[in-house]
Amino acid sequence: MFEGLKMLGIGLGNFLTLGTIFNVFWATQLGIIVGMLPGLTATMGIALLTTLTFRMPADNAVLILICMYIGSIYGGSRSAILLNIPGTPANAATAVDGHPLSRQGRAGEAIGIATTGSFLGSVIGMIMLALFTPLIGNFALSFQSIEFFWLAIFGVVISxxxxxxxxxxxxxxxxxxxxMIAMxxxxxxxxxxxxxxxxxxxSGGIRLIPAMVGAFxxxxxxxxMKHQKVEIIKSEIKRVIPRFMDIAKYWKTIIRSGLIGTFIGAIPGVGEDIGAWVSYDFARRASKESEKFGHGSIEGLIAAETGNNAAVGGAIIPVLSLAIPGSAPAAVLMAAMYIHGVRPGPLIMVENPQFVYSVVAMFLLATVAMFILGLSMVKTLVxxxxxxxxxxxxxxxxxxxxxxxxxxxxxxxxxxxVIFGLLGYVMQELDYPVAPMVLGIILGDILDKNLRRALVLxxxxxxxxxxxPISIVLIFFIILSMVSKMRWFNLFMGNVKASIKGLFKRR
Amino acid sequence: MEILLALVFMTVSGYWLQQGLAVYGFYVDGKPGSGFIPVLFSILVMILSAIALVRAVRTKRAAPSKATPAGDASPTVSADIDSWKTRLQPLIPAAIAIVGIYAITYLGVVVAVALIAFCWVRFLSHYTVVRSFLFSVPIVLFIYVVFVWWLRVPFPRGVFGF
Known part of the structure; x- marks a missing residue:
């Protein structure tokens, strides 16, 4: 515990230079702008920025990419609130209550609340990142080839x-x-x-960065080219800084959404959008004012924004501890780490534990920068x-x-x-998600080596x-995640539930 | 389109299966060969895409066919042209990117980037020649400063020597 705090302090100390702080602010601001603009996603932003930072020292490059990640996931809330168009898919749930608030003339208030929600979500995600990465990393040290094989399959299936x-x-x-592409x-x-x-x-295989720049x-x-027109609605922005009571009133929602967002983010290949939707749904079910949801609910807005930013921290946990990305932007971040010679995975806690805490320090700096930038220059950035x-x-x-x-x-x-761009476009048009394909490309090599090594052993x-034991648990979840989506299983479960209810009623 | 994509997945996985079994070897000397994993996953993709194909065919059959009004051919022809235009439009960026590769080789990165940006805003965004030129200059400057001067990416020098 104290060792961890000490390493976090060292990490933070290393970053507190004028040059690094400058990098933090410009990268976060750029992330906010990328997130704000509909059509530019966090994944695209990180992939393009990777091509600009590959000559930098590893720490600086990863710091800039994390700032872009956090900034863009938050930045998407602006267009969701003002235009009803989520800047990134992660902000789709934000638009549900953010835009009605904007239409009521409360755009400034909505932006302030979204910023605070994102900040608190990031803080919760960061705490979870600091607590769980070493724990999962140490636990994963007991994994052998068989477990890594099933973990990779689980990642692809659940994604x-x-x-x-x-x-x-x-x-x-x-x-x-x-x-298959990974082969x-x-x-x-x-x-x-x-x-x-x-x-x-x-013969050298498909390089990840060009594939991702293409696909995303x-x-x-x-x-x-196909969907060119965007309607721009002018909204008046008044007070941006939220009142303390508006936030404190929903402390339970914030903590719940933060934890849900982190958990969803940590599931391989799933991402911030689902983190936001699940957090929003839980908040709506638990709320005393559920009728306000969809019509400009402050609670709904806080839940969505806390959930998506907490998912960022969650998505980095499996990157560092298992070398399995929790979301598409985290996958690009992981590829960037490889480019810079950092090898995430279970051995990172043995070989380079300082890096884990440096990432936590980077997260902290990016979160603070996002909060400051998010509450300032709002009218200009609109x-x-x-x-x-x-x-x-x-x-x-x-x-x-x-x-x-x-x-x-x-x-x-x-x-x-170009090939991956065309493939990504066709897949998106036909409702095939691109994130599992990217996850498959990343995990293919791990899976191939581990399965064959295990069979030899x-x-x-x-x-x-x-x-x-761990294999049995993973197989159970793989089967459950596949079967639970089948109609016959849901019918069967419905019948079982009805039978149990009937049994209790009779008694 | 849905049917076509399912067929593409099936064809690619069929090729992977054939190569995995015949060329790389599924099991070699009692151990899993280089074709082991490709065979397993190609079989999985084939089965899943076959299900997707059957579903797509069923959905297409169930959908009501579009009737053409008798003696009124011209609107259908123009609608067909519009539909092809919409379908081919996404290929424009791909074509520009491919042309860009050759342009970088022969003209150098500065001229190639200027051409890509200029052609886009001139012909796709329908800007005037002067506005298109003014728009492409800062993009070229940005690319030059960041990639050539700062990152020192070794771009080939074109016929103009830069």
């Missing part, structure tokens, strides 16, 4: 289930297709080159929302092309970026895969 709630089949196809290139055990089609460039950045440019997309898209396109090339100076990466026997 598919939760990111495609209407049709999980599409989520699973996306996830397993991502695992391209040299495999880790016998160094065989697979699925390269005789192309030397492909270029795909958005293409989407914009003007950014009036920038037409026709001006924005060529800038994003140029950054996608140049950024994809810049990391490894390979033309082939631009082609990869067990002399080809499959029995240990189904008998080890």
């Amino acid at each position: 598919g289930t939760l990111t495609a709630p209407k049709d999980p089949l599409k989520g699973w196809i996306s996830g397993f297709f991502g695992l 391209i290139g040299m495999e880790g055990i016998h160094a065989h080159v697979r699925f390269s089609f005789g192309n030397i460039e492909l 950045g270029f795909a958005e440019v293409i989407m914009m 003007k950014v929302l009036q920038v037409p997309r026709s001006k924005l898209m060529p800038v994003v396109l140029v950054l996608c092309v140049i950024g994809a090339y810049a990391v490894e100076s390979r033309y082939f990466d631009i082609i990869i970026m 067990t002399d080809g026997s499959l029995t240990p895969f189904f008998t080890r």
Whole structure:
């Protein structure tokens, strides 16, 4: 405990220089602007910024990316409140109550409450990050190849289930297709080159950054070509700083949403949008004023914003402790860590425990910067929302092309970026979620190596895969997350519930 | 489109399955070979996409077919052209990016970026020539300062020498 605090102090001390503070503020402000602009997402922002920071020292680069992450997830609330268009998918729940408040002439108040909710959510996420990363990391040290194999499968399946709630089949196809893509290139055990089609460039595998810039950045440019028009509503902004009582009144909602957001964020590949929706739903069910939800409820707004920003902290917990990202932006962040030579995963608590606490310190700095910037310059920044997309898209396109090339100076990466952009666009148009595919690409290598290593260690026997305690728990959750979405299972469960109720009534 | 995507997933996974079994080896010398995992996941994707395909076909059959009013061909033709325009529009950024790759090789990064930005705002956003030029200059400056001067990314020099 004290050792952890000491390392956090060292981490914080290292960052308290003028240059670093400057980096924190510009990156967070840029994140807020990226989040504010509909069509520019947190994932795209982090992916593009990775291409700008790859020559920096690891600590500075990761700090800038975390500032972008926190800033953009918060920034999306601005357009959700003022335009009824979530700046990022994470802010969709914010629009439900934020925009009605804006229509009532309380836009300033809504922005202030959203900022405070995001700040408190980030603080809760940060505390959870500091507490649980070492615990999970230490626990994961007991994991062997079999557990890592099941954990990767669990990540892909649960991500598919939760990111495609209407049709999980599409989520699973996306996830397993991502695992197939990950098989391209040299495999880790016998160094065989697979699925390269005789192309030397492909023998090194699909690089993550161009693939992500394509799937999340270029795909958005293409989407914009189809949906160009955005209606801009002018809202008057008065008082922004919220009253203490308005916040204190909902302390239970804040804590609940913070914890839910962190938990949802920590589930592999799920992300901030679901964190916000689940927090919002719980708040509505528990509220004494549930009739106000959807019509400008302060409580609803706080729940959504606390939930999505707490999910950021949650998403980084499995990145650091298990090398499994909790969300799409966290996946890019993890890829950036690899570029900078940081290897997250269970061994990080043995090899580089200071880095974990440095990340917590980065989180703290970004959260404070977000709060300060969020409550200031509101009227000026709202003007950014009036920038037409026709001006924005060529800038994003140029950054996608140049950024994809810049990391490894390979033309082939631009082609990869374009292919993934088109694939991402088609998938989004047909309601196939892209996040499970990206998670599959990341986890494919871990999964392949661990399954084959485990089979070699067990002399080809499959029995240990189904008998080890952690494996049994993971298999149970994999089956449950798949079966729970099937109609017959829900009918069966409904009948069981009815039978139990009937039994108690008779008695 | 839904049917086409399911077929693409099935074809790709079919290729993965064939290569995994025939080329890389599923089980080699009593141990899992390089094709082990590709085979497993390609089978999974094939099954799941087959289900998606059946569903998509059923949905298409269940949907009422669009009737064409007799003797009124022209609106349908123009609607068809509009629909193709909408479908092809997303390919424009891809085409610009591909042209950009060749432009960077032959013209250098400065001219290529200027061309990409200029063409976009001139032909897609319908700005005037002067406005398009004024718009592309700061983008070129930004790319040059950040990527060439600051990050020192080794871009190829084009025919203009920069």
